[in-house]
Amino acid sequence: MPQFISVYQEAMKILRPVAEIEYMDREKYREQLAVAEGIIGWGITKEILAGAPKLRVVARYGVGYDDCDLEAMTRHEIYLCHTPGVLSDSVAEMAIALLMACNRKIVQADKYARESWAKGPQNRPALGVDLTGKTLGIIGMGRIGLRMAEKCVKGFEMRLIYHDIARNLKAEKELNAEFKSLDDVMKESDFISIHVALTPKTKGLIGEEQLRMMKKTAYIINTSRGAVMDQKALVKVLSEEAIAGAGLDVFEKEPVPLDDPILKLQNVVLAPHIGSSTQQAREAMAVCNAESIAAVLRGEIPPPNVVPEQKGMIFKKSTAQQSGS
16 A cells, blocks of 8 residues: 555546556566556656556656656657646745755754753854845746745745746746846855756756855755756865755755765755655645546547647557557
8 A cells, every 4th residue: 555545545536437556566566567558657767668568658746757768658659747737836835945944054953952952052053044135046937936936036025036948927027037147046146946857958057167156155955856966066065165055855866875975964954855745736746647647548649748748749559569569
């Protein structure tokens, strides 16, 4: 029985009329994979596809799908669907939580209250800053970046600057956002939050050169993908206290190895990739995935929430194709 079973109840109501539902079992994995027409999961590789000749659709939790071999899936006429739009609030709020935890030294304060407060004022956490009037830099003003921007501008009265491959006129009109180059966002921001998809162009987008452009008092937050930022460079810059700190929900390698040097730093707040871990977001994602799979199994193609690269594609795998893929 999967963890958090309650979030799947509505999704199962959608799937039961069109499919037999099984939870993947490690001992029966190959047997289940061989007959599966739809999968809710992630990390779909060529090896997995080789063992799934009948597979027609994969529904992946989350917006990003860089861990799936989209080229191979398209070649085998397998739809890849994701869950855009339903987790924008939860991830945006996670980014804000990390921002607040960094700024107000929440982790250090918790440790101090538990271990040292009663002994005297020594080692009291450093002061934070008021957010009103501070500059928030958003890298990637998509759905999630925009929601974080809205919450920070309207809630904390922050100044907003951003960088993206295209201008966001909604953010500029409604939030007085200023479109800037990446370098200018790095240089001017008091807080930077990353919200871009992981692509060949964004991999390593934030390296040592960019990090060293930041103010010594500035913080950087990443809830997108770990590989967007050079983690070794970040560790180096944090170790030198060249910037004030960082808040990370994503990492180049997950889970983070116990010997990773980032775990030893005190000026970084870490979370185990829980940006979408709210009851509401997980329920909505489950329903979104169920609707995508049910649509394919009913022959309604292309399905809702198919990834942009497969928009407009019509896959109609025949029985012969399924058995020979």
